[in-house]
Amino acid sequence: MLDNIIETQDLTKTFGAGVAVQSLSMQVPRGTIFGFVGPSGCGKTTTVRLLTGFYKPTSGTLSVLGKPPTDFLKSDREKIGYLIQQFVLYPDLTVWENLNFAASLYGVGLFRRGRLNKLLDFVELRGDKYKLARDLSGGMKRRLSLAATLVHNPELLFLDEPTAGIDPLLRRKFWDYFKGLQAEGHTLFITTQYVGEAAFCDLVGVMYDGRLLMIETPDGLRRKAYGGDVIGIRTNEELRFEHRQQLESLPIVRGKVKIVSDQEIEVIVDDASTAVATLLEWSQAQKLTVAMMEQKSPSFDDVFIRLIETEVAHD
Amino acid sequence: MIRFFKFLIRLSSFMGKELIEIFRQPKLILTLVLGPFLIMFLFGLAYPDQGRTLRTTFVVTDPNSIKEQINTFTRSFSSSLVNYDIETDKVLALEKLANNQTDMVIVIPDAPLKTIQNNQQAEFLVYHNEIDPFQIGYIQSVARIYVDEINRQFLQSMVDQEQGDSKSLQENLEAAIIKTQAIRKAIPPGDVTTATQVADLEKDLTDLHEKLTTFRSLASGVVVSPFSEKVSGLFNVLLSVTGFFAPAVIVLLLQHVSITFASLSIVRETRSGIMELFRVSPITAFETLVGKYLSYLFFGSVLAGVITALAVWLLKVPILGRLQDYVLAVVVLLFASLGVGFLISLISETDTQAVQYSMLLLLASIFFSGFFLDLRMMKEPITYIAWSLPATYGIRMLQDIMLRGTSLPPLIFLGIAAIGIVLFLVDWILLRKKMESQYA
Numbered sequence: 001m002l003d004n005i006i007e008t009q010d011l012t013k014t015f016g017a018g019v020a021v022q023s024l025s026m027q028v029p030r031g032t033i034f035g036f037v038g039p040s041g042c043g044k045t046t047t048v049r050l051l052t053g054f055y056k057p058t059s060g061t062l063s064v065l066g067k068p069p070t071d072f073l074k075s076d077r078e079k080i081g082y083l084i085q086q087f088v089l090y091p092d093l094t095v096w097e098n099l100n101f102a103a104s105l106y107g108v109g110l111f112r113r114g115r116l117n118k119l120l121d122f123v124e125l126r127g128d129k130y131k132l133a134r135d136l137s138g139g140m141k142r143r144l145s146l147a148a149t150l151v152h153n154p155e156l157l158f159l160d161e162p163t164a165g166i167d168p169l170l171r172r173k174f175w176d177y178f179k180g181l182q183a184e185g186h187t188l189f190i191t192t193q194y195v196g197e198a199a200f201c202d203l204v205g206v207m208y209d210g211r212l213l214m215i216e217t218p219d220g221l222r223r224k225a226y227g228g229d230v231i232g233i234r235t236n237e238e239l240r241f242e243h244r245q246q247l248e249s250l251p252i253v254r255g256k257v258k259i260v261s262d263q264e265i266e267v268i269v270d271d272a273s274t275a276v277a278t279l280l281e282w283s284q285a286q287k288l289t290v291a292m293m294e295q296k297s298p299s300f301d302d303v304f305i306r307l308i309e310t311e312v313a314h315d
Numbered sequence: 316m317i318r319f320f321k322f323l324i325r326l327s328s329f330m331g332k333e334l335i336e337i338f339r340q341p342k343l344i345l346t347l348v349l350g351p352f353l354i355m356f357l358f359g360l361a362y363p364d365q366g367r368t369l370r371t372t373f374v375v376t377d378p379n380s381i382k383e384q385i386n387t388f389t390r391s392f393s394s395s396l397v398n399y400d401i402e403t404d405k406v407l408a409l410e411k412l413a414n415n416q417t418d419m420v421i422v423i424p425d426a427p428l429k430t431i432q433n434n435q436q437a438e439f440l441v442y443h444n445e446i447d448p449f450q451i452g453y454i455q456s457v458a459r460i461y462v463d464e465i466n467r468q469f470l471q472s473m474v475d476q477e478q479g480d481s482k483s484l485q486e487n488l489e490a491a492i493i494k495t496q497a498i499r500k501a502i503p504p505g506d507v508t509t510a511t512q513v514a515d516l517e518k519d520l521t522d523l524h525e526k527l528t529t530f531r532s533l534a535s536g537v538v539v540s541p542f543s544e545k546v547s548g549l550f551n552v553l554l555s556v557t558g559f560f561a562p563a564v565i566v567l568l569l570q571h572v573s574i575t576f577a578s579l580s581i582v583r584e585t586r587s588g589i590m591e592l593f594r595v596s597p598i599t600a601f602e603t604l605v606g607k608y609l610s611y612l613f614f615g616s617v618l619a620g621v622i623t624a625l626a627v628w629l630l631k632v633p634i635l636g637r638l639q640d641y642v643l644a645v646v647v648l649l650f651a652s653l654g655v656g657f658l659i660s661l662i663s664e665t666d667t668q669a670v671q672y673s674m675l676l677l678l679a680s681i682f683f684s685g686f687f688l689d690l691r692m693m694k695e696p697i698t699y700i701a702w703s704l705p706a707t708y709g710i711r712m713l714q715d716i717m718l719r720g721t722s723l724p725p726l727i728f729l730g731i732a733a734i735g736i737v738l739f740l741v742d743w744i745l746l747r748k749k750m751e752s753q754y755a
Contacts (some may be wrong), residue, residue, distance in 0.1 A: 077597040082592060082596075088592055090332065097331075101331065104331070105325060105328045105592075105593070106596060107320075110324065
């Protein structure tokens with residue numbers, strides 16, 4: 001089922017004269033991992049708060065689980081899990097007690113020991129269940145918060161910067177968890193300022209200065225940033241100015257050729273899968289020996305910066 | 316049915332959480348239980364069941380002439396004038412007073428009899444070095460009683476002397492009466508006028524004799540102080556200082572603990588950010604508040620039980636009334652106090668602010684609840700402040716039930732219950748607003 005679990009139209013939230021979110025329109029299909037990427041202060045958390053019903057929109061419409069969040073009933077709220085940016089659970093309670101508290105908060109039945117243990121296994125905290133929360137490391141606290149978010153098995157998860165401030169290894173583990181949750185049928189709306197994490201999402205919304213710039217698949221983002229696929233070519237011979245000119249005149253090539261070194265260049269094409277054959281033919285015609293020709297996958301940091309630069313240039 | 320179970324489960328979330336947090340602090344619990352008990356115990360030891368003993372210095376010009384009288388007088392004031400000395404120099408005595416070597420200086424008037432015979436009052440000058448209005452009042456009372464006693468003893472000695480002197484007067488009267496009777500018999504018949512005059516004289520002399528007989532038959536103490544007093548209470552209970560103050564201490568402690576715990580409860584959650592989670596979760600303001608009330612009511616009741624048991628068994632404080640009345644009074648006191656605490660928590664921005672408000676309320680309760688000063692001494696508008704404090708109702712209820720043995724005073728109970736209910740409703744509204752404020 002690929003209906004939309006979240007839909008917004010021209011969603012705007014202002015605080016006094018400041019605009020936190022401006023005319024945000026998007027659809028999040030059920031069962032996807034939707035990444036919400038953008039720099040700090042760009043309006044990601046405000047958007048999550050609008051979607052969870054914490055904030056009332058200034059204008060525009062939104063529908064989460066089929067209704068505006070301000071009309072949520074208890075039964076609707078039971079379908080939502082919300083991981084707040086900072087650790088808000090109780091430091092003087094143990095891991096197990098915090099989890100029990102969260103379960104009771106959502107009215108989870110009393111025969112829940114098995115589920116809680118399973119969750120602790122999932123976030124690898126079973127061995128620490130009797131530790132006080134204040135004695136946990138930052139990463140463990142984050143995992144406990146995630147377990148508390150999942151305690152009532154919510155249909156839709158809002159995870160606000162779940163990987164902020166934790167080491168890359170643990171971040172990777174978190175994304176493994178998220179993939180596992182998606183496989184179980186959950187929809188995940190994840191905000192992050194680590195743009196590289198966009199690679200793990202099905203869809204990525206790029207947020208900048210309160211505006212949603214685009215929603216794309218990770219590959220789509222790259223294409224949008226560079227205007228097509230990037231192909232790297234390295235030859236045994238030196239690549240001269242004429243070669244570059246000829247390449248830029250080819251109909252499959254978009255824009256300027258990027259020089260990496262004397263023998264290596266990068267070209268942007270419409271479709272890498274069909275362009276490779278044409279480029280090989282061109283090389284042979286130029287009597288160039290191709291040492292390497294492959295589709296490049298620019299880092300999302302580069303993609304993001306390029307997108308933002310384009311946006312700023314537009315403004 | 317499922318919804319109701321979920322409601323109960325959500326209530327239990329806060330009940331469990333709050334209690335675990337409290338019971339995870341054994342030192343705190345020990346302090347809460349043993350602290351008040353020790354305070355009451357030490358209070359009982361510190362203040363004996365009698366007034367303060369005043370070290371007194373008498374200033375007299377001729378000590379030898381009056382030493383015996385001073386001894387006699389001070390014996391009758393054994394409780395308040397045990398330690399005394401005599402000085403001849405007033406300046407030296409006042410220096411001792413200034414140096415806190417004595418508490419009171421009494422300057423005995425020179426030649427008091429002469430002054431009295433000159434139709435003037437002989438004045439005792441009493442000096443003290445107090446600033447506490449209650450201590451000043453105490454010294455004034457002691458001085459007044461002291462002078463009254465001197466007046467009484469002076470009069471009594473005068474009466475004794477006059478009763479002795481009147482003996483010869485009475486004998487003279489008896490002789491006069493006999494003579495008058497002889498004269499009356501010697502008057503010739505027909506001289507009615509003279510006979511009537513002598514008869515009247517005889518009657519007057521007989522009356523005077525009878526009055527003298529009565530005067531002489533009376534004890535001098537009765538003549539000087541014909542009236543005495545005997546004070547009895549309706550409730551024939553003799554209480555120690557600890558016994559009297561114990562209910563008030565229990566009330567103040569329960570109110571303070573309830574207010575402090577409750578006042579920190581919501582403000583901490585607001586500041587930690589977990590309130591955001593509550594707003595998104597299905598829990599309501601009502602469930603949150605009821606859960607918190609129940610957990611603290613439970614804890615407060617356990618605390619009250621332990622402190623009361625210690626007070627009754629170890630300090631021998633009585634509970635003369637019915638136990639169920641006592642329990643009901645404690646529960647309603649906790650309920651109203653928690654309402655105050657949650658109100659503080661909802662209007663405070665920080666933990667520090669909440670603690671400050673709680674301390675202010677404790678201070679107000681000590682001064683206005685009748686803990687130290689009787690409410691009947693208070694001026695009218697201030698009594699409204701007094702009756703807005705749960706402790707005022709609590710002290711009245713517990714003193715009546717524990718010390719007088721009466722049942723729960725219905726008006727007082729209804730008053731505090733009404734305060735509790737109003738506070739619960741106000742807290743509920745404020746918490747709802749807090750949990751929904753971001754919607755605006």
